[in-house]
Structures are given as structure tokens and as C-alpha cells.
Amino acid sequence: MTDDTGDDAGEDSGGDALTDDATPDPDSSDADNLSLDRFHEALEAEERPVATASEVARRIGTTQAAARDALAALVDRGDVDRLDVEADPVVFYPRDWGALASRERVVVFPERREIVVDRPTQYTRARLSQFAHLVDTTGTEPGTRGYLYRIRQEDVWAAPFDAADALVDALRSVLPRRFEHLEDWVRDQWRRAHRFRLYTHADGYVVLEAASESLMGNVADQHLDDDHLRAPISDTEAWVNEDAVAAVKRALYDAGYPVEDDRDLETGDPVEIELTTDLRDYQATWVETFLDRKSGVYVGPPGSGKTVAAIATIAAVGGETLILVPSRELADQWREELLDHSTVDPADIGLYHGGTKDVRPVTIATYQIAGMDRHRSLFDSREWGLICFDEAHHVSAPVYSRTAELQSKHRLGLSATPVSETGSEEEIYPLIGQPIGADWDSLFEAGFVQEPEVEIRYVPWRDETARNEYAAADGREHRRLAAENPAKVEEIRYLLAAHRDKKALVFVEYLDHGREIADALDAPFISGETPHRERAELFRRFRAADVDAEDTETDDLDVLVVSRVGDEGIDLPNAELAVVASGLGGSRRQGSQRAGRTMRPTGSALVYVLATRGSSEEEFAQRQMRHLGRKGVRVRETNVAE
Numbered sequence: 001m002t003d004d005t006g007d008d009a010g011e012d013s014g015g016d017a018l019t020d021d022a023t024p025d026p027d028s029s030d031a032d033n034l035s036l037d038r039f040h041e042a043l044e045a046e047e048r049p050v051a052t053a054s055e056v057a058r059r060i061g062t063t064q065a066a067a068r069d070a071l072a073a074l075v076d077r078g079d080v081d082r083l084d085v086e087a088d089p090v091v092f093y094p095r096d097w098g099a100l101a102s103r104e105r106v107v108v109f110p111e112r113r114e115i116v117v118d119r120p121t122q123y124t125r126a127r128l129s130q131f132a133h134l135v136d137t138t139g140t141e142p143g144t145r146g147y148l149y150r151i152r153q154e155d156v157w158a159a160p161f162d163a164a165d166a167l168v169d170a171l172r173s174v175l176p177r178r179f180e181h182l183e184d185w186v187r188d189q190w191r192r193a194h195r196f197r198l199y200t201h202a203d204g205y206v207v208l209e210a211a212s213e214s215l216m217g218n219v220a221d222q223h224l225d226d227d228h229l230r231a232p233i234s235d236t237e238a239w240v241n242e243d244a245v246a247a248v249k250r251a252l253y254d255a256g257y258p259v260e261d262d263r264d265l266e267t268g269d270p271v272e273i274e275l276t277t278d279l280r281d282y283q284a285t286w287v288e289t290f291l292d293r294k295s296g297v298y299v300g301p302p303g304s305g306k307t308v309a310a311i312a313t314i315a316a317v318g319g320e321t322l323i324l325v326p327s328r329e330l331a332d333q334w335r336e337e338l339l340d341h342s343t344v345d346p347a348d349i350g351l352y353h354g355g356t357k358d359v360r361p362v363t364i365a366t367y368q369i370a371g372m373d374r375h376r377s378l379f380d381s382r383e384w385g386l387i388c389f390d391e392a393h394h395v396s397a398p399v400y401s402r403t404a405e406l407q408s409k410h411r412l413g414l415s416a417t418p419v420s421e422t423g424s425e426e427e428i429y430p431l432i433g434q435p436i437g438a439d440w441d442s443l444f445e446a447g448f449v450q451e452p453e454v455e456i457r458y459v460p461w462r463d464e465t466a467r468n469e470y471a472a473a474d475g476r477e478h479r480r481l482a483a484e485n486p487a488k489v490e491e492i493r494y495l496l497a498a499h500r501d502k503k504a505l506v507f508v509e510y511l512d513h514g515r516e517i518a519d520a521l522d523a524p525f526i527s528g529e530t531p532h533r534e535r536a537e538l539f540r541r542f543r544a545a546d547v548d549a550e551d552t553e554t555d556d557l558d559v560l561v562v563s564r565v566g567d568e569g570i571d572l573p574n575a576e577l578a579v580v581a582s583g584l585g586g587s588r589r590q591g592s593q594r595a596g597r598t599m600r601p602t603g604s605a606l607v608y609v610l611a612t613r614g615s616s617e618e619e620f621a622q623r624q625m626r627h628l629g630r631k632g633v634r635v636r637e638t639n640v641a642e
């Protein structure tokens with residue numbers, strides 16, 4: 001059953017009979033036809049919590065007398081109450097209002113392949129995330145929100161089902177009724193993702209198999225050339241050039257035929273590693289799905305447990321592993337996490353970056369060094385069984401091309417924000433693997449990720465001079481002047497004073513501005529220019545500070561001012577307060593990363609975003625925060641008094 005929703009109503013808009021089987025079965029009594037659920041649907045169609053017998057009769061397509069008898073039966077069963085109102089006819093309402101109020105409603109727009117769900121249950125959200133992606137949410141409090149899901153072809157291609165029927169059954173299990181047209185489209189897309197397969201021939205070479213002769217003829221020959229295929233084996237099989245596997249996958253993916261990859265992948269020399277931390281359900285699902293597909297990208301908000309799930313995956317694949325990370329700090333973090341969450345022998349972990357060049361059974365390297373030709377040996381020096389790309393949205397072009405040659409390995413990506421301005425998800429998925437994720441709301445509700453509260457604070461210009469200087473400036477200067485609005489320093493001081501009990505990170509866009517704020521707050525400023533050793537020491541002192549303890553060590557730090565270097569992946573687990581003083585002009589992804597830095601399972605996560613009122617920062621701030629809002633993050637807005 002669906003109801004009207006504005007100008008473009010889903011099928012079966014309000015006013016018509018409730019469902020295809022509205023005309024009751026003449027053989028059975030009307031009471032059987034009127035279940036409590038259908039009474040709820042009648043109320044929803046009426047868009048009221050109560051209804052008269054005649055209104056219910058119209059909705060279920062029966063006579064008023066029959067409806068009255070059926071309602072009387074529900075009253076006898078104790079599910080429904082009646083209200084004798086003198087002036088009005090008797091009205092009926094569900095005894096359990098809560099059931100009506102919290103009832104999930106699903107509205108389907110088959111032409112747009114969109115599904116709007118009001119107050120979805122955890123089951124519905126988990127199901128939908130298997131074959132659709134969350135586009136937007138409305139409302140503020142969890143559990144009272146509207147969710148807009150859309151089914152793209154990529155979502156169907158990545159759906160973890162072994163047969164189209166299983167996928168369609170999952171679809172039907174969450175929709176109010178069948179939508180033939182939508183089901184046909186889903187079946188067609190599912191078939192497209194199972195028309196080509198790569199497998200390893202008994203003699204060890206790679207074979208591309210098409211589901212039919214015409215597919216091999218029309219599609220493969222049209223999109224593949226001699227560099228890709230060595231020779232035909234039959235009307236539906238061809239011998240693939242081992243070095244062109246990635247190119248074959250890329251070409252067919254772009255042609256709308258994602259390839260199933262059933263090749264025997266190398267697992268490298270065995271490495272004995274056991275996980276010592278119990279996985280959460282969603283993490284266990286991530287790992288199971290990965291092992292089934294042999295590649296994939298764990299997508300989840302910062303702090304949701306991707307790294308621990310990756311360590312579980314390393315242990316499960318059980319082979320030598322190369323881990324690629326965006327920065328040296330993260331390489332050190334990874335080493336700590338590996339030692340914290342598994343039985344790996346410290347001697348088996350090698351770090352490979354500017355500082356040290358150790359290749360061991362588990363090697364952690366930076367993208368930067370992995371992309372350098374002179375370090376090419378890093379990839380070839382071992383029969384890696386698993387390549388892990390942390391912050392996969394970060395993979396640089398040189399590393400991509402290198403990755404293309406590593407198709408014979410299990411490939412795992414980790415990303416909090418695969419949606420990137422550069423659209424690199426087109427690269428991430430064919431080269432590393434399909435997204436494996438849980439929607440952020442279910443993670444928030446499960447309590448594994450503390451939902452950050454984000455507040456945009458519109459800061460006025462300090463004085464007319466500052467305002468006029470901005471007005472007279474040109475484009476680029478605009479951004480810098482708005483970012484460095486002197487009134488922001490006072491605002492930061494105020495916010496830090498209001499949260500003395502929280503350790504705080506202050507993000508800035510410009511180095512000079514960072515130094516100015518750091519001086520004003522008497523706090524260290526960390527930027528790309530800060531030597532690694534000094535950076536690691538400052539982070540250590542920041543982590544060590546326990547603002548609640550009386551006798552904090554003199555050198556503990558509870559405020560750090562950081563430039564972009566603080567954005568990506570440096571794990572500051574106990575930053576409970578973030579003030580984004582500037583840098584709103586960054587990409588949408590940075591917004592999520594910055595807010596995400598405080599999305600730690602520990603402590604309340606508060607993010608203040610300062611935007612100079614009447615400047616381009618206002619619009620940037622609102623756009624970035626709308627993006628976070630769509631991820632289910634609560635966003636407030638406040639005007640700071642002049």
C-alpha cells in the first residue's frame with residue numbers, strides 16, 4: 001500500500017482501494033479480510049489516526065455493514081477501540097497508537113527506481129543497503145526520519161546474491177507490493193553482471209567466458225582487442241592476456257557488463273595471524289562478503305571499525321600482505337592496531353616509507369613511496385596474497401596503474417567517503433573491488449559510532465574595515481579574508497572555554513592563519529611543514545592529556561591547531577571537540593573527514609564549523625553540512641551575536 005506523496009505520487013496514490021486484492025474474497029467473512037494491518041493501511045490512506053466504518057468500507061472495498069462487523073471483530077479481539085461521539089458517527093482507532101505512529105511506510109517510485117521509507121526498521125535498512133544506496137535522509141532524530149534510497153545498476157551488480165530470484169525476493173521483502181516493471185529491470189541488471197566470468201584454466205592460464213556466443217561476438221570483440229585477448233578457445237571462451245586482466249575488467253565494466261572474477265588468486269607465502277578481538281556483526285558480514293568475492297571496499301564512517309575488519313581479513317586470507325596508507329603516521333598507527341588486535345609477530349611487520357625500508361610478510365607502505373618507479377620492487381618482491389588500500393579514495397594514479405598489475409591478488413579497500421569530487425569511485429571499484437558497507441545510520445544506532453553533533457556558527461565581521469576589505473577584494477582573496485576573519489579567534493576562545501572538559505582540534509586552511517590562532521591560544525600548530533618526529537611527539541602529548549585528571553602532566557596538550565595534515569586518516573582517537581575555523585572551501589569529502597575525525601566511539605562528538613556571515617563561507621558550510629545531513633548527521637545553525 002502506498003500513499004500520496006506530493007506532486008509525483010508513487011503508484012497507487014491515496015484515494016484508490018488499498019491493494020490489488022481490495023475486493024474481499026466473497027467466500028470468507030469480511031472480518032477475515034480486515035486484518036489490523038489493513039485497518040492501519042486504511043487509516044494511513046485516510047491520513048488520520050481514526051476512521052468511521054464507512055471510511056474503512058471505502059478503503060477496503062466493501063459495504064459499510066460488512067466494515068462495521070469487521071471492525072467490531074477487531075474491537076472484540078482488543079486490537080481496536082471505538083469512540084461514540086454524540087455529534088459524529090462512531091469512530092474506530094487502533095488501541096496501540098504506538099504501532100500506528102512508529103509504523104514503517106514504504107513508498108515506491110518505480111520509474112525513478114526510488115524507494116522512500118518512513119521510519120524504516122533495522123531489517124528494512126539492512127535489506128535495502130544490499131541492493132540500493134541511501135541518497136538522502138530528512139528529519140533530525142533517528143527513528144523519525146524519511147530515507148530516500150535509489151537502485152542504480154551498480155547497486156544491483158554489487159548485490160551479494162547468488163541468484164536473481166534471491167535478489168528479487170529480498171526486494172519484495174521490503175516493498176509493500178510487487179512492482180513487475182522494477183523487478184524486470186533488476187533481473188536484467190543482475191543478468192548483466194553475470195554474463196562474463198574470468199576463471200583460471202586447469203593449465204593455469206586465465207579464461208574469459210561469455211554466457212553466449214553473441215555476447216562474446218558482439219560485446220567482447222567490440223570492446224576488447226588483441227592486447228586483451230590472446231586467442232579464442234571456443235565460441236564463448238577466450239584466452240586472456242595475464243597482464244591485461246584489469247584492462248579487460250575495466251573495459252567490460254564501462255560497457256555495462258561487470259565481470260565475475262572467479263580466478264584462483266595467489267595467497268602468497270602463508271603468514272600465521274589470528275585475530276584476538278571479537279568482530280561485531282557488521283564487521284563479520286564485511287569479512288564474509290569479502291572472502292566470497294575475493295575483493296571489495298569496506299565503506300563506513302571514520303571510527304566504525306574498518307581497520308579492525310581489515311585485520312580480520314588479513315588473518316582470514318592468511319597470506320603475505322601489503323598495506324598501503326596515505327601517511328607515515330597512519331603506517332605507525334596500523335602497526336599498533338595489528339599488534340593490538342592480532343597475534344602477529346612484531347618481527348613480521350615491516351614499515352616501508354621515507355624513514356625505514358623494511359619488507360616483511362606484512363608490510364605497511366605509503367602511497368607516495370609505492371607510486372615511485374624506483375620502489376617498484378616493493379610490489380614484486382613478494383608473492384603478496386592481499387593488498388590493502390587504506391583511505392582508498394586516496395589512491396593516486398601511479399599506484400592505480402601499479403594496482404592494475406596486481407589483479408592476481410585479493411584486493412581490499414577501506415574508505416569512509418568513497419564519494420569523492422574526482423569521481424574516483426569509478427576507479428576504486430573496478431580496480432580494487434565493489435563496495436561492502438553498512439549504512440551509517442545502522443552503525444550510529446548500533447552505538448558503534450558516536451553520532452557527531454555539528455553546529456555551523458555564522459561569525460560576523462569583526463568591524464566595518466574587515467567587511468569592506470572583503471567586499472573590495474577579488475575571488476581568491478575573498479576566500480582567504482573570509483577564512484581569516486579576525487572575529488573568529490574570539491569565537492574559538494569562547495568555544496574552547498565552553499568545553500574545558502574536552503580535548504579540541506582546531507582545523508585551519510591557511511598556514512599563517514594557523515600560526516596566528518595557535519599563538520592566540522598558546523597551543524601548538526601542526527602543518528605539513530612540521531617534521532614527522534615533532535608531529536608524532538605532539539600527537540603523543542595530545543593523546544596522553546586527560547583533561548579530567550587534576551594532575552595533568554605539564555607537557556600534556558588538550559588543544560592542537562592543525563592544517564590539512566589533520567584531515568586525512570591520522571587517527572586522533574580522543575578528539576572530542578573539533579572547531580573548523582576555516583577550510584570550508586575544501587572538497588565535500590574534507591567536510592566529512594573533518595567531522596568524521598570526531599566520530600569516535602568514545603566521548604560525545606561535537607563539531608563547530610565557523611563561517612563568516614555574508615561571505616562565500618556561508619554557502620560552502622551549508623552545502624558541506626547538507627552532505628553530512630544526508631549521512632544522518634544532525635546539523636544545527638547558530639548566528640553569533642555581533
Ligand SMILES: Nc1ncnc2c1ncn2[C@@H]1O[C@H](COP(=O)(O)OP(=O)(O)OP(=O)(O)O)[C@@H](O)[C@H]1O
Pocket residue numbers: 277278279280283300301302303304305306307308309416569571573601
Ligand atoms: N570489534 C571491535 N571490538 C572492539 N573495539 C573495536 C572493534 N572494532 C573497532 N574497534 C575500536 O574502534 C576504534 C575504531 O576502529 P578502527 O580504527 O578499526 O575504525 P576505522 O573505521 O578504521 O577508523 P578510521 O576510518 O579513522 O581509520 C578503534 O579504537 C578500535 O580499537
